Amino acid sequence: MNPLEIFRYAFEALRERRTRSILTILMVLIGAALMTALNGMNAGMENFVLSSFSSLSPNSLIVVPGTSSVTLDAHDVTLLKKVSGVDDAVPFIQGAAILHSGVKTLRVMVAGFDQSKINLLYPTAELEEGSFISPYDSTGMVLGSKIAMPPGETRPFAWVGKVVTAEYKHTSIEPSGQIKREAVKRSFVVKGVLKYTGAPGFANVDRSALVSLQAANSLFKRGSHYDGIIVITASTDLNSKVEKEILKLYSGNVMVISPKAIVQVIEKTMAGFTTFTVSIAMVSLMVAAVGIITTLFTSVMERTREIGLLKALGFKNWHVLVMFLSEALIVGIIGGSLGLVAGYFGAHLLLMRPVQFSHSAALIQPLFEVEGLVFVWLFTLAISLLAGFYPAWRASKLNPVEALRKE
Structure with a gap:
């Protein structure tokens, strides 16, 4: 059996257990959507703030x-x-x-x-x-x-x-x-x-x-x-020198603020905030990974006799391993792809209204980079495959004789 046939067989197995498969895909979708939306919103916010400060005189x-x-x-x-x-x-x-x-x-x-x-x-x-x-x-x-x-x-x-x-x-x-x-x-x-x-x-x-x-x-x-x-x-090259001279002149009794320093603080703050929010989304993906493990373990238990029959017909251990990994991969592909779409539109929906800043409001556009979207998609696939590996390995190690005895 070639890999394409194994992949098709795995897809049919997911279709037979439609409700369970949809719920598992939904968990992956939510995790991927959260990562996508939060990345886009954070990047949009950072871009808005930095572009605002870029309007100031740099010197x-x-x-x-x-x-x-x-x-x-x-x-x-x-x-x-x-x-x-x-x-x-x-x-x-x-x-x-x-x-x-x-x-x-x-x-x-x-x-x-x-x-x-x-x-x-x-x-x-x-x-x-x-x-x-x-x-x-x-x-x-x-x-x-x-x-x-x-x-x-x-x-x-x-x-x-x-x-x-x-x-x-x-x-x-x-x-x-x-x-x-x-x-x-x-x-x-x-x-x-x-x-x-x-x-x-x-x-x-x-x-x-x-x-x-x-x-x-x-x-x-x-x-x-x-x-x-x-x-x-x-010149902007003199900013640091002039700042030191002023602080020395006033014996440190004044504060000197530069646009460059403000931008650096904003970049560090936004980087920390992005890490925090993306970590929350990753927790959601970890929950989805547990869902994949549970789904595949349940599938292995339900299909023990089927696995034994397939092995009796000539399936090798790696065939069974790839078959169950393919199920995890399909869940990751569908959930990750739909998650990217949901996250993209979700971020735009959440930022449809102007964001209020003390005395003013601004319309912020989410910012999505291809590299970021690809990373989220590949990360989702990697989590799905890792979650599916142990159940797939257990299925591949089943003894065909004992498996066929299962009712």
């Missing part, structure tokens, strides 16, 4: 106070500009505020900085309409794309020429120790609307309202202190 470093006792002001900007390898230093002030436009309200991030230098911070930033504001404009505002037209809305929240009001809840401590809370309100005229950038940075510009530094200082009552300073280096 920028964000300097922020390391402790509450440290403050940054205009003197620090001058100091940082003198550091070797630094081309520019851009201070910023930011905070959460409620933006009112007529009867509509939105909770947004308001960021104040010199907008003439926006392309140093966000190289891909472009205006949809209007213009950027000057550093001395205390009433102008530029809106991010998702502020001007919030996702899911059919009418814009605000537009160029529209007057909006920013409201900030300011909290301070009086000399007497009492906590004082007051609502600070400032009116602004929308001067421009940005195109979608997808860049997070120190402020997610797509979900931010951008004003001048002095306007942000007035709204948030910072007293001419900055929340941070963005240092632009002459």
Whole structure:
């Protein structure tokens, strides 16, 4: 009997025990589908986050106070500009505020900085309409794309020429120790609307309202202190050197954050998360392997007399071994193939709705690579064959005389 005939015989044996075979295939399908879907969703998430940070200037470093006792002001900007390898230093002030436009309200991030230098911070930033504001404009505002037209809305929240009001809840401590809370309100005229950038940075510009530094200082009552300073280096190769110089200059009392470091942390985090989630899917495949072992053992017990008859007719041990391994292989092929399809569509189905990130939402597309799909498929086949080996080996070792005596 040639291998093709053995394979056909194994397929017919599975068909005879249809219900049991379908349930076993279903277990394999679920495991393969989970691995496929989780791999695709994790890769899509990682690709989305990394592509977002790739929109940032690669030669920028964000300097922020390391402790509450440290403050940054205009003197620090001058100091940082003198550091070797630094081309520019851009201070910023930011905070959460409620933006009112007529009867509509939105909770947004308001960021104040010199907008003439926006392309140093966000190289891909472009205006949809209007213009950027000057550093001395205390009433102008530029809106991010998702502020001007919030996702899911059919009418814009605000537009160029529209007057909006920013409201900030300011909290301070009086000399007497009492906590004082007051609502600070400032009116602004929308001067421009940005195109979608997808860049997070120190402020997610797509979900931010951008004003001048002095306007942000007035709204948030910072007293001419900055929340941070963005240092632009002459080259990305100098980032590490400049970072060390800044930390040395401030004796470690500031934190220096770089897009490259953020990306590295994200990559490590996503790698760990992917390992964790795929491990869960592998447990599912292990359960499927137990199902295959149980199914084949039951099949061997039920077909003992049949095995004895086949051996009496000339079947060798390896014929029986291959026959039962073929059953395991067929289960793996069908379950693995259907699992890939189910996982592919399942991942897209699960990510149909935008994923919420604090103040914004994003539509993430699963990412599937051919190598990953092939690995899942081959891994499923390998698990199926390993699970089927021991029952197949036991079947091949049956004594034909004793097997024929079984009723």
